[in-house]
Amino acid sequence: xxxxxxxxxxxxxxxxxxxxxxxxxxxxxxxxxxxxxxxxxxxxxxxxxxxxxxxxxxxxxxxxxxxxxxxxxxxxxxxxxxxxxxxxxxxxxxxxxxxxxxxxxxxxxxxxxxxxxxxxxxxxxxxxxxxxxxxxxxxxxxxxxxxxxxxxxxxxxxxxxxxxxxxxxxxxxxxxxxxxxxxxxxxxxxxxxxxxxxxxxxxxxxxxxxxxxxxxxxxxxxxxxxxxxxxxxxxxxxxxxxxxxxxxxxxxxxxxxxxxxxxxxxxxxxxxxxxxxxxxxxxxxxxxxxxxxxxxxxxxxx
Numbered sequence: 291x292x293x294x295x296x297x298x299x300x301x302x303x304x305x306x307x308x309x310x311x312x313x314x315x316x317x318x319x320x321x322x323x324x325x326x327x328x329x330x331x332x333x334x335x336x337x338x339x340x341x342x343x344x345x346x347x348x349x350x351x352x353x354x355x356x357x358x359x360x361x362x363x364x365x366x367x368x369x370x371x372x373x374x375x376x377x378x379x380x381x382x383x384x385x386x387x388x389x390x391x392x393x394x395x396x397x398x399x400x401x402x403x404x405x406x407x408x409x410x411x412x413x414x415x416x417x418x419x420x421x422x423x424x425x426x427x428x429x430x431x432x433x434x435x436x437x438x439x440x441x442x443x444x445x446x447x448x449x450x451x452x453x454x455x456x457x458x459x460x461x462x463x464x465x466x467x468x469x470x471x472x473x474x475x476x477x478x479x480x481x482x483x484x485x486x487x488x489x490x491x492x493x494x495x496x497x498x499x500x501x502x503x504x505x506x507x508x509x510x511x512x513x514x515x516x517x518x519x520x521x522x523x524x525x526x527x528x529x530x531x532x533x534x535x536x537x538x539x540x541x542x543x544x545x546x547x548x549x550x551x552x553x554x555x556x557x558x559x560x561x562x563x564x565x566x567x568x569x570x571x572x573x574x575x576x577x578x579x580x581x582x583x584x585x586x587x588x589x590x591x592x
Contacts, residue, residue, distance in 0.1 A: 297440035305444075308375040312530060315369035322368065327361040337361075337572045344498035345567070359568035366529065371415050375444065379419055379452040386420040390536040394425045394475075397518060401473055403427065404518040407480040407508050407539065407555040410571040411562060412524035412532050414479065415449065422453035427475040429454040432462055432507070434482065462511065476517070478508045480555050483576055493549060495556050498563065500577065502556075509551040512543035519543060519551055521558045526569055 307315070326332040337360060341353045348356075374382070397404045404427070408414060421429045431454050436442040446456050457465045457476075466476060484492040484503045492503045512519050519539040526532055539554045540546055563570045 294440055297438055301440060301444045304372050305375045308372050308377070312370075312373055315373055316366065316529065319362075319365040319369045322365040323362050326365060327358065332361075333573045334361075336575055340572050340576065341567070343500055343577070344563075346499060356567050357572075360570075360572050363526075363568050364573065367413060370413050370530070374415055374419065374448045377419075379423065382416050382419045383423050385531050386416060387531075387533045388424050388536070389533065391424060393520065393536045393538055394427070398426050398473065402518065403470075403472075403474045403476075403515070404520055405508060405512055406475055406477040406520055406522050408477060408522045408524070409481045409559040409562070410479060410574065411559065412526050412569050414524075415445075416532065417522070417524070417534070418449040418454050418456075418477075419452050421475065421477065425475055427473045428469065430462075430465060430469070430474055430476045431456045432459055432476065432478050433457070434459055459507075462507070463514075466511070466515065476511065478511075480505070480508050481559060481576075483574070483578075493552060495549070495553055497556050497560055502577065504552055504556060506552060508555060509543075509549070512540070512551055513546070516542075516544055519555070521555050523558060523562055524569075525562070525566070 307318075310318075327334070334357065337357050338353060341348075341356055345353065345356075394404075406421075408417065418429075418431050421431075431449060433456055435458055436445070449456055454477075455465075462476070466474065482505055484505055492505055494501045495504050496502070497504070508519060511517070518541040521537045521539055523535040523537050524532055525535075537558060539551055539558075543551060
């Protein structure tokens, strides 16, 4: 009970902090960078190791420069997510632009539901708020539950303020079946790390110069439903602003070869990371489970 109330208190503090202008929050971000990077050195060994494995051709000096850029962006991302607690839909929308939206119009006119494959690149949390502003389809945002249910409640409120629905990963097909007569866009974070559960079906794909386990959720759902798959290619033109270019992976998923869809969205994400590495979530222990998964593989034929 005490932990629950402390969580509510912390969430309330974050809400008050979110009321500050973004320019002030970026000053906090600059200070937070000093704390995380130079002070406590938060996961710096993880970040550098991930980068070394991903970019073996780069010198240590280059990697350390990328590492510093990543932490500067990570701190910006933290305060931008905090800002989301109180920011209006219009505030976030004016900082997010889109291209190739005619692809969405095409499927809307056909009353054809579709899937988005996104990565943990750029501000993926803000995308939950802006997706309803760019399509008439009902967004279903698939997520993994948080351990802290109080924070999950407040994050859910922030993510759904403009009309998105959040759906726990295990309930994906059930919710899609419920809404099969409605126009929907189901949003998958396609670079999630598979867990050790027997139900976590994955496949090995070469990603950033190393074998990497990827969920097959996007591909399995696409082949099951026949829904087209679109990759959301996000860039960051400048501080506090993002751009998303919609790229069609397939409009006929049932005709694709096994792993074709998975390899396609993985390659698109890899291309984006290679072009501008600092904006991916390098502090995540993305390859920590590789050895365990290799010994306990639960793959599937598509």
